Amino acid sequence: MKKFLKIAVVVAIAISFGFTIYPIDGYERTGIKRLYQIQKFVDDSVPYNRIPSGAYKRLEDIKLNLTSVDDSLDKILVEDKDFANRIRRVLPSGNYSTAVLDMTNPDNLQYAEHRENVGYQPGSVGKIAVLNAVFYQLAKICPDSWEDRVMYLKDIKVSSRYWGTGDHHTIPIYDIEKDKLVKRQVIASDVFSLYEWLDHMVSVSNNGAASVMYREAMLMAAFGADYVNLNEEQAETYFKETSRDSLTNLANTVVNEPLRELGITENEWKLGGMFTRPAGRYVGRKGGSIGTPKGLMKYLVLLEQGKVIDENSSLEMKRLLYLTDRRIRYAKSPRLDDAAVYFKSGSFYKCDREKDPNCAAYAGNVFNYMNSVIIVEHDNGVKYIVCLMTNVLNKNSAGAHMYLASKLDDIITKDNTKPEVKEVPYKDDEDTGNEAEG
Known part of the structure; x- marks a missing residue:
């Protein structure tokens, strides 16, 4: 209730000055319908936890x-x-790799890295490359x-067809006229604007939307x-009549x-390559x-500089x-x-249940990739970027990342007044990660 009251005060102040909060701006600009529902909750003083x-x-605050x-x-x-030593003190041993940039003072940036060039399977973090490709x-x-x-x-609407099917992640579909929200998997007949497909890809990490x-x-x-001016028939004809090798190279x-x-x-x-199996009908993969x-940090720094494509594109991405949906990991x-957090996470794990029948989500015993890239902006002006990638077997890495987030935030904010952080079991019934088959 306390958090809701705080939000309500912020909203009241914004309205009193003639401003609208981000979800309202977001809907009007993009047509992303789930944002309209959040606006409606705020307007009607309905708690939204x-x-x-x-x-x-x-929108204008970003x-x-x-x-x-x-x-x-370079x-x-x-x-x-000094900054790197403080960061390394809280990092566990083993397959943890990170890059951290404190950009609170742009004239005195502080950077730390640890095993920053070790390669990991990026999972859904790779969807940022798709986002970038669209704007490019x-x-x-x-x-x-x-x-x-x-x-x-906003105006171009495309259907899923087979490309968007085959993912267990659900998407939020809000009917404004009926004021009804449904969460379900993508089906072949789904039609959304490019903005909405991008939102489904990023906010709830839907693999079908990414494909x-x-x-x-x-x-x-x-x-x-x-x-x-392309229509669906022309698009599918292109994929049918173009050689698989050519399409794979283009992809x-x-x-x-x-x-x-x-x-x-x-x-x-x-x-x-693509994020769903049905998308492989015409387009193959090319390497892993x-x-x-380090690579992800480079991208986010360039984004903050406005140098990814151009300043408008950097800001819009x-x-x-x-993140205006639930927060995970x-x-x-x-x-x-x-x-404020700008965030993408990627989980990809594999369990050998003959070895351990209790092998669980985020705690694979064959491999257990967990990746987090995040920009954090506190109201007191503290701002930083973290790129954290791990592959620690038999450990709930979603919880480990959540714990490290608190430890790193304490170091960067230099706030010693908060209670000591303790690692607690991670549980989120809506967040199941991506388990490898076979």
């Missing part, structure tokens, strides 16, 4: 933090020994008009300016080449996926990463409740 107070920023810093990555990502291609289609790009994201938007990025690259190029142009190498971050804390740390 699914998200903490830090998730109620206004800004890039490093536009004043024109230094290259100059920015230089380790501060839109910039080619509309090089002179940011407004047109936003218009197409749909991966498909759309490929079509943008293949058809160029004609993409905006690989469309997501990875923009990363190379940013100076992120193949060993630092690459995406191997890999991510490193950051807005899409702003690293972002679920209570230390971050009052902070």
Whole structure:
């Protein structure tokens, strides 16, 4: 109740000054319907405990933090020994890798890294590469008009077809007229705008939505300016009549080449292919996926500088990463409740249940990848980036990341007044991760 009262006060102040909070701005700008429901809860003073107070920023409050810093990555990502020592003290031994940048003071950035070049299976963190590919291609289609790009994201609607099926993750579907929210898996007949598919891909990490938007990025690259008038039949004809090798090469190029142009190498971050099996009907995979804390940190620093594609694109992608759905894993740390977080997580684990019948989610005994990339912004001005990647067997890594989030936040905020953090069992019935088959 206390948190709701705090939110209500913030909302009341915003309204009294003629402002609207982020969900209202978000719906009007993007047409993402789930945001309209949150707005309605706030307007009707209905308690909404699914998200903490830090998730109620206004659209205009979301800004890039490093536009004043024109230094290259080589100059920015230089380790501060004292800061690095403090970070390393809280990191467990074993397969933990991280990169941390305190950007509270852009004129005095502090950076730390630990096993930063070790490669991990990035899981759903790779969806950021799809997000980037879509904005990269839109910039080619509309090089002179940011407004047109936003218009197409909102107005172009595409169907799932087989591409979006086969994922157990559900998506929120809100009917504004009936004021009814349904959560279910993507089906072939689903039709959403590009903005809504991107939101399903990022906010609830739906693999089907990721394959749909991966498909759309490929079509943008293949058809160029004609993409905006493309219909479903023409799109499917293209996939049927183009050789599998050509499509596989295009799929690989469309997501990875923009990363190379940013100076992120193949060993630092690459995406191997689609996120759902049905999408493999025409498009194959090309190598595996890999991510490193250093590669992901490079991307987020460039994003904060406004150098990913252009400043408008960087800001809009950051807005899409702003978490206004429930928080999980690293972002679920209570230390971050009052902070704005821009977050993507990826879990991929495998259990040999002959070896251990009780092997559970996030605690694989064959492999157990857990990855968190996050930008944290506290109201007191403390701002930082963390890229944490782990592969620790037989340990609930979702809980481990949540615990480390609190420890790292205490170090960066230099707040010694809060009770000591203790690692507690992680439980979230809606968050099941991705278990490998076989």
